[in-house]
Amino acid sequence: MxxxxxxxxxxxxxxxxxxxxxxxxxxxxxxxxxxxxxxxxxxxxxxxxxxxxxxxxxxxxxxxxxxxxxxxxxxxxxxxxxxxxxxxxxxxxxxxxxxxxxxxxxxxxxxxxxxxxxxxxxxxxxxxxxxxxxxxxxxxxxxxxxxxxxxxxxxxxxxxILPILLRFALKEAVKKKMGKRIQRMAYDEFEERIESEIWAEVEALHEQYDGDIDYDGPEDKGEINGINQGEKVFNIINKRNKKHLLRFHMNRVDNGKSIDFHWHKKDDNFEWHHGQIKITRKNQFPEHWGED
Structure with missing residues (x-):
């Protein structure tokens, strides 16, 4: 406390x-x-x-x-x-x-x-x-x-309070992307192994741009479960020119038995996969993001 x-x-x-x-x-x-x-x-x-x-x-x-x-x-x-x-x-x-x-x-x-x-x-x-x-x-x-x-x-x-509100928002974006079924399988491990890594990147951008950053999440009304079914979880955006600064992605790999978490950065023109941390289970993860 x-x-x-x-x-x-x-x-x-x-x-x-x-x-x-x-x-x-x-x-x-x-x-x-x-x-x-x-x-x-x-x-x-x-x-x-x-x-x-x-x-x-x-x-x-x-x-x-x-x-x-x-x-x-x-x-x-x-x-x-x-x-x-x-x-x-x-x-x-x-x-x-x-x-x-x-x-x-x-x-x-x-x-x-x-x-x-x-x-x-x-x-x-x-x-x-x-x-x-x-x-x-x-x-x-x-x-x-x-x-x-x-x-x-x-x-x-x-x-x-922008930093803590932003952290709340990004945690919520990850939960929405996963859906409740994948949350039960992987969210605790995400918090333990991956959250601090991606948050360090976001915090650095908050400092670099004096708080003039925003984000957009995985919501997409035209997709299954109202969630983007590609890799996108969220993007961090420069408020002034609306350009992307960081893109955080999740991808089903290993025939659906693993989720690969990685991010792309403006610094290298979004070419490199940073992180690439896997969460693996014996059973396959659900086929669609956002499954409840």
Whole structure:
């Protein structure tokens, strides 16, 4: 569990700055995003006054982190479900009402992914944000600390949650590509042997391009199971010019008894196969990606 007390001063600054931003800067954008957050409810938000030092250079990143948390609550809750430290830190920190908190705890404790239940929880949390405006900064603060503990030095929590949101998204892309049948056969080994390798590549791109990266996943409505049936899992994209920076692939080999994981990089014009790590089973993997 993240030690909130140990992080002391920087947590305090991050939290208060987030609260101030949420109460002063985001009213119009959030009100436009959902009918739950009306202008009148936003005007009832708690107001804070802090020194310019708190709000100085991190203002834009903190604002973006709050909007990113709100816009990606489904991804955030899925990420918490898969990360015990993250969910424990959040459940300890949150001021959500007890009934919503109990529903979240139940969702986190089950192994099944129920999209209807997830959608209901997202709506419930958004309603709580409308009623108790500290909830969104609490979620964002937890993500910032988790992201900071994973990707940044102990000296400073970087004021953007993009790295951890991106990691959630890429894990979800791999799960969608596999489908539940292949997940049961191979996902645990993927996490143990391959995830850290590909994530190191993505993190390096995040640093190189100052966070101006995006991704697209394996979804394809025209394909079987709504998933690209070729090798593509996800692409990392330069936000500015929309060009590919990295392509992560999965391929059935050895007569379907192995999956080869590899990636291609812009650095060598996507010619080389990097990684080429295999997961092998005695029985064949399902023929189609995305099989449930």
């Amino acid at each position: 993240i030690n909130f007390i140990k992080k002391g001063k920087r947590l305090f600054i991050t939290s208060l700055a987030s609260m101030m931003l949420f109460s002063t800067v985001l009213t119009s954008s959030f009100a436009a995003e959902t009918d739950v957050l009306t202008k009148s409810s936003m005007n009832e938000m708690l107001q804070y006054e802090f020194s310019n030092e708190v709000m100085s250079e991190d203002k834009d990143d903190l604002e973006k982190s709050l909007t990113d948390t709100f816009d990606n609550l489904d991804l955030v809750l899925k990420g918490m479900k898969a990360d015990r430290d993250l969910q424990a830190a959040f459940l300890e920190k949150t001021s959500l009402e007890d009934d919503v908190k109990r529903d979240l705890e139940e969702y986190f404790s089950t192994s099944q992914d129920d999209e209807n239940e997830l959608n209901k929880l997202v709506n419930d949390v958004k309603e709580q944000i409308a009623e108790k405006h500290s909830v969104l900064p609490e979620i964002t603060e937890t993500l910032l600390l988790q992201s900071g503990s994973s990707f940044r030095s102990e000296e400073k929590v970087h004021p953007t």
